[in-house]
Amino acid sequence: MRAGRLLSLLLLLQSRGRMTARELADELEVSVRTVYRDVEALGGAGVPVYADRGPAGGYRLLDGYRTRLTGLTTEEADSLFLAGMPGPAAELGLGAVVAAAQLKVLAALPPELRSRAGRVRERFHLDTPGWFRGAEEVPHLAAVADAVWRQRRVRVRYRRWNDVEVSRTVEPLGLVLKAGLWYLVVRSGEDLRTYRVSRVLDAAVLDEGFDRPGGFDLAGYWADWSERFERRMYPMGVTVRLTPAGLSRARVLLSLVASRALDGVTPRGDWTTVDLPVESLDHALVDLMRLGADAEVVAPPELRDRVKSTLTAMRAVYD
Structure with missing residues (x-):
């Protein structure tokens, strides 16, 4: 256990440079006193670890020192x-x-x-795009990735979902790959925005640097943005009664967000009442009709009436 921790400490100093005892302790999830003992053990083993004193001090390796990649399990x-x-x-x-x-x-x-x-x-092979969808064309991905890495502002021309084009200069903070789709997180003025990279029509990397927001956490931002995005996309709720067969089919046929609402739901008799998030009444009508007689809309009344009128029209067609 300690040998693995010593190797981790050595690789941290090799990859990050100077680090304080507290930073090392946080990374290794040990006490500062343990870090002191481990550094002493490395020194005793011949590893050139030096301590710089003062407020900006810390531990570092002798310039130019590198260890071979050993100790991998x-x-x-x-x-x-x-x-x-x-x-x-x-x-x-x-x-x-x-x-x-x-x-x-x-x-x-x-x-x-x-x-x-x-x-x-x-x-083992990783295939990121979802089923029935090829990878999107992202001709400007390399350019924005370079800007993210070098912290350079980018002038982008972007096509929104409603086909309206906008142009603005942004500060790229990070890239996220989600289900085969690339997203660019930027700061525009005082706002944080998320762009789908395939909709970037043009990207010019400028010779202007910027400072990243203090404490910005890309993973944390993405988790929060994803949750808000799903809520915006599914702002309405409907109440539905489902047979056991309908409950089983709903998990497969409904959207991922709607089927997620069924997690942990078990049939309660012949009919089970559930609340489902939907994009709109139009989407709900199409989705729930796929469940046939194994689903009954309870609320809202407008959706129930639309299902009845649709069934009446269908019967007229077949009659």
């Missing part, structure tokens, strides 16, 4: 190559870089782990 070597994303990396313009990095890592691994990592690449 079998599971860690597996996960290293299982986590690779050749498709997205190629879209970002990093396909060759990723391939070169994997070759270097493979060269540093002992023979038994090297062959196992090769088997992982042969037997």
Whole structure:
């Protein structure tokens, strides 16, 4: 256990440079006193770890010192190559870089782990786009990714969902890959916005830097934005009675957001009453008609009336 922690401490200093004892303790989830002992142990093993005094001080490695990649467990070597994303990396313009990095890592691994990592690449494949949908064209992805990395403002021309085009200069903060779709998180003025990269019609990276918002957390922002996005897309609710067969079919035929509302719901007799989020009454009508006689709309009354009138019209067609 301690050997793994010592290796982690060494790699943290190698990858991040100077770090305080408190920063190391937080990363390793140990006490500051444990960090002191571990640093002393590294020094005793011949690793050139130095302590800089003062308010801006901390621990650092001797300039130019590098350790070979050793100490990887079998599971860690597996996960290293299982986590690779050749498709997205190629879209970002990093396909060759990723391939070169994997070759270097493979060269540093002992023979038994090297062959196992090769088997992982042969037997596991990541395909990010959803079913029945090809990957979107993202011709400006590499440009905005470069701007994100170098913290450069970008002048973008963007097509909104209603086909209206807008142009503005933004500060790109991060990229998110969601179900095969790329999204760009930016700061525009004082606001944070999210753009679908496939709708970027033009992107000009400017020679103007910017400071990232203090404390900005991309993963946290994305989780919050996704939740708000789903609420905006499904602002209405309907009450429906479902038979056991209807409940089972609804989990498959309804939207992901609606079917998620059925998690944990079990049939209660012949009919089970549930509340479902919907985009609109038009969408609800089409979706619930797919369940046939295994679903009955309870509320709102307007939707119930529309189902009845639709069924009447259908019967007239077939009569």
